[in-house]
Amino acid sequence: MSTSTTKLADIIREALELPDTYPADKLMYSETPGWDSLAHMRIVAAVEEHFNIMMELDDITDFSDYDKGRAILIRHGV
Amino acid sequence: MAYEIDLSGRVALVTGATRGIGASTALLLAKAGAEVSVVGRDRPVLQAAADKIENITGKLPHVIEADLSDPLAPDAIFRAVVAQHKRLDILVNNAGILADGVIGTFTLEKIETTLRINTVSAMQLMQLGARLMMRKGGGSMINTTSIMATNGAEGQFAYASAKAALIGATKSAARELGPNGIRVNCIAPGLIDTDMIAGLDDHVREKRRQQIALKREGTPEEVAKLTLFLASDMSSYINGQVVAVDGMMAL
Numbered sequence: 495m496s497t498s499t500t501k502l503a504d505i506i507r508e509a510l511e512l513p514d515t516y517p518a519d520k521l522m523y524s525e526t527p528g529w530d531s532l533a534h535m536r537i538v539a540a541v542e543e544h545f546n547i548m549m550e551l552d553d554i555t556d557f558s559d560y561d562k563g564r565a566i567l568i569r570h571g572v
Numbered sequence: 573m574a575y576e577i578d579l580s581g582r583v584a585l586v587t588g589a590t591r592g593i594g595a596s597t598a599l600l601l602a603k604a605g606a607e608v609s610v611v612g613r614d615r616p617v618l619q620a621a622a623d624k625i626e627n628i629t630g631k632l633p634h635v636i637e638a639d640l641s642d643p644l645a646p647d648a649i650f651r652a653v654v655a656q657h658k659r660l661d662i663l664v665n666n667a668g669i670l671a672d673g674v675i676g677t678f679t680l681e682k683i684e685t686t687l688r689i690n691t692v693s694a695m696q697l698m699q700l701g702a703r704l705m706m707r708k709g710g711g712s713m714i715n716t717t718s719i720m721a722t723n724g725a726e727g728q729f730a731y732a733s734a735k736a737a738l739i740g741a742t743k744s745a746a747r748e749l750g751p752n753g754i755r756v757n758c759i760a761p762g763l764i765d766t767d768m769i770a771g772l773d774d775h776v777r778e779k780r781r782q783q784i785a786l787k788r789e790g791t792p793e794e795v796a797k798l799t800l801f802l803a804s805d806m807s808s809y810i811n812g813q814v815v816a817v818d819g820m821m822a823l
Contacts, residue, residue: 532751539706543658548651 498545498572499564505544506560509537521560545572577804580605583657584803585649587611587640587697588667589633592766593716595621596792597664600800602629606662609634609653640667640689646696650704660704662803663713665694665738670768671730683730690734695741698756702749710753714802715742717758717814723823739814746812755811757802762818765789786819 503518510521510528523529529537538554541547541563547570549557557563584601588594589610602608602625610625612618615637626632636652638645653660671678671686694715705711720728721735739758746756763769763780769789772780781787798817801807 532748535703536706536752539703542703543707546658548647548654 498567501544502541502563502567503560505540506537506563509533509540518560523558541567545570547572575806577604577800577806579662579804582661583607583609583653583659584662584664585609585611585653585660585697585701586664586666587649587693588716590614590617590621592768593761593764593792593795594664594666595624596796597666597799598633599625599628600793600796601662601664601803602631602633604800604804606803607631607634607657609636609656611636611638611640611649611667613637613639640693641685643688643692643696646693646700649697650700654704659708660701661708661711663697663701663705663711664799664803665697665713665715667693668716668735668768669731670728672727673729674727675729678730686730687734687737690731691737691741694738698741698745702745702752702754705749705754706752711755712803712807713742713745713749713754713756714799715756715758717742717760719760719762719816719818719821719823721760722814725823742814743812750811755802755807757807757810757812758814759795759798759802760814760816760818761790761795762816762821763789764795765791780821783823784819784821788819790817790819 506521507516510533523534538549542549545567553566557566579601584606586594586598589598590612598608598610610618610622610633618635622633622635634656636649638649668690671682698713701713715738717738718735720732721739724732742756742758749756795817798815
């Protein structure tokens with residue numbers, strides 16, 4: 495697993511105030527505690543800032559879990 | 573110690589900044605220390621406005637040429653802001669167009685263009701702005717509506733509709749973004765001495781002046797002062813409001 499994708503999990507956990515041990519593959523929109531629509535925009539903002547990217551609207555709606563987030567980062571050349 | 577508004581270290585984006593209220597707003601924000609990005613359609617006029625700000629403040633604003641009738645423009649504007657500043661603290665949605673006409677004569681294209689420039693582009697910029705503001709834990713958005721939005725006006729069927737919709741967008745955004753430290757407010761100018769009303773017949777203009785308690789038109793700077801206040805921490809508990817700057821005008 496690359497540093498980038500490890501960092502993605504860290505960013506999501508931090509935004510949701512989850513422990514570092516929370517499994518990355520359990521990070522899912524509307525399933526993971528706290529990951530609601532408002533938290534989603536905070537996660538998007540944090541991801542955009544950290545990786546210096548600007549997501550498209552489709553990216554934001556597709557970004558429904560950690561794996562989808564990884565795919566989006568790859569598409570943006572991260 | 574006298575109160576001072578200090579926006580040093582903050583980044584502001586002002587649309588419709590080539591002239592009138594937008595140009596005055598960009599200048600006041602820059603005078604208060606903000607790094608300002610100015611947006612306008614007409615590059616030479618926009619550059620002249622930016623040069624004026626540089627002459628007064630010593631800082632050249634970031635110039636972004638964009639036509640907000642283009643649905644892709646807001647995204648391009650934000651890419652330019654991110655590339656230049658990587659943050660945004662103040663968004664001033666000032667760009668707007670009047671659309672005179674009586675009901676029954678508006679083409680669909682004219683209605684859609686009026687809504688696009690006055691409302692839809694502002695909503696797009698608010699969505700993009702919210703993401704950038706969240707990065708730093710807050711910000712202030714100021715949308716320019718109009719006294720016509722809440723009172724209506726003969727001949728302004730499309731414009732008043734567009735500006736009224738902007739109030740709804742402002743109040744919804746204020747509720748939704750408040751938990752993220754982002755305040756969203758509207759300013760509602762009355763009769764302001766700008767190019768927008770330069771085409772008004774002298775008789776009509778005088779009649780409008782008589783509808784104002786202060787018996788005069790406002791200046792762009794008088795409107796810009798309100799925006800400066802709403803952009804600053806002086807207004808830290810003001811959110812979701814429509815603040816008139818109209819000398820007590822009755823339509």
